[in-house]
Amino acid sequence: MSATSPSVPALRMEGLSKRFGTTEAVADLSLAVPPGEVFGFLGPNGAGKSTTIRMLLGLLRPNTGTAWIFDVPASDVQRAHRHLAYVPADVALWPSLTGRECLDLLAGVGPGTDPAYRDELLERFALDPDRRARTYSTGNRQKVALVAAFATRAPLLVLDEPTSGLDPLMEREFRACIAEAARRGQTVFLSSHQLAEVEATCSRVGILRSGRLVEVAGLADLRRLHRAEVVVDLAAPATGLQRLADLPGVADLRWSSPVRLELSLTGPPGPVLRALGDADVARLEVREPSLEEIFLDYYGQAPA
Template identity: 65%
Template structure:
């Protein structure tokens, strides 16, 4: 969960996360292969991939819980293998939160606040109310969702320059997911970096500045949400009077389908200019373009294996 924070000049000037050729092998299985990426200070960075893609392995190496087979991982210039130094810069929320069973929620939050000198107790109390967290219960009595809330309140109330969140909303209901998104935005506004590992695509699409897509241990793409969308198709549907516009054969046009003689549907990749010029010369009565969701982009990368 939350750990102490230190914001020195090195932390402020260096990338929040930097990996170079990061590789982890378990016997003959390569969980992460030659992973190189850089997360800028102050951004919300999404790390996407289905179960088995290597997300958790990468995070465990970043946190120094396991050693890479080769390559390096750094947290604000500190080698991730030096856990004492690297953890001064970050707060961590695991996918499966374990709490001290005999301590109450209030005692757990107080303990974590004392471990990290950067904790904002006023903001922490506000988050307790917003997440509707019952502090009088002991850790062993908390549900999965409430354990997650304790970890999130502890992490967001620190002033650690880096928040590492691994599937942080898996036990939350939709209202609490909305609060989580607010907290991410507030962390960004304070200049904190958020590294969010998730398979909930709507969540990533809503809060992230950039996204990395991990496929079978390999980095498939790193881009902003708009950049990812531009890499993929746009679905176009038009209605017309008279002769159907002839867009077949134009660059970037795919899957042309006529609809009852008065409509047309097709997919467009790349610049829309050629298609728009043909449509403008026809008697088009209605025109609709739909950008793909992040989920559709994600499925394009993984194909039928994810479906």
């Protein structure tokens, strides 16, 4: 991998904005991702994720703001791209070349490739590299780009909806490759609207809504900001538990049966547990919200 300073963010954006006519695609976006982090850039289709990435790659000029790849301005494409590998959402290959020839060509223009690891990835992704690219399905074109990116020595991997077209088995291989890249110290910037994918691979997440960041936090921090569902099964009916509704953080207290109490809880569960101390509790379950439920709290609708 290219030599980079551990004190310099792998990517940084300050006040980045982009308009297309009267449409504001990205608005005043500021974000820094340190080296070695797997960062999830989450939002539905149309939220501005791909526009942000194109500005980060120097493929679009922002109306305002600046982006850097390590300490290189993103606008200096030739220098900045020495530090990164990119997988787009819709992969286009040279149709008359074989998959192997495409990989060789991509290796020649990037920051270097590990040939042995690339051969291993071809096996793991079940990709026949000797077929012409014109015969590849969408999923196989995506595999070529993923193999090329994961085999690179680039310190930054920028992945824009990278698993479109992959089946569940290949998605599992993708997640394993993300973990391997993280162990090698590579930074991964993963843009996705697939919530399970981000939840399974990333240590920190930025949620983009209508071109604006609404949250940047670790997954555990995000969950603590939102309600958990608590289910209490009692060995026998009890009285006095209605007072739980007055505790801080408790909402939507409800009895689904004479011995089952359910509630929503924001914050630590200690006060609820102490209030249950005199009850004959047979089972207590605290379920944290999934990233999808957190996402829906922001959007109020199913993700696109």
